[in-house]
Amino acid sequence: MARSLGIIGIGAFGEFMLKHVTPYFDVVIHDPFRDLSPLEDRYRVRAGSLEETAAQDIVVLAVPVQKLAAVVQEVAPFLRPDALLMDVCSVKVKPTAALLKYAPPGMDIVSIHPLFGPNSGAKGIHGLVVSVLNIRGRRMAEVALFLRRELGLKAVVTNPERHDREMAYVQGLTHLIGRSIVGLKLPERMRQTTPTFDHLMNMVNVIKDDSDDLFRAIEAENPFARDVKDAFLERLQAMVSSTKPED
Structure with missing residues (x-):
């Protein structure tokens, strides 16, 4: 792999990436919306201008999917031309179209989706799943090998449509259910719980700190999420109706 890495967008996941990639790359970071100076010493990275960060060997766009097209144009x-462009968006059909439309012609593009985050990866990322998509060029195998060999991830090669169809269930349903429960006023310090309930609350705790941008991306930017949600809500309503007490 190339030696210099630029990360544009240092939100929750962008910052989470730093401790995992700094052993392998000279990292330059850029985010116009936060002070990056505390991260420079903590992770031994360097904050740079947009122009400098985008001029590295590998450039990772860690921005909300809603802003990706504008950032690629910028x-x-x-x-x-010889660099590798990557994104870490949680949906792929729309971002892929933006990458192909606005990135320089002929530039290699590999898209990844780490199926974990700061909460689910807090105790380590070894063995966790990352989706890898070859958008353009011949460097996907190189990326997948790095993810597997150096970071210990389970790299699953896929394409944008298949990715989004599966994520409509994998993320669309879990985040919809989890966010709904976060909004409930559950009793505190419940001692009478079941293993099933505990598993449910573990899921809620993993996603409760996710940003609103991420939630909207999962639920609104995935072209297949609406059909899955409609089917789920229809089934849920049918079950609620079937369990009404008899008069």
């Missing part, structure tokens, strides 16, 4: 003049 960084395109600074990207090197």
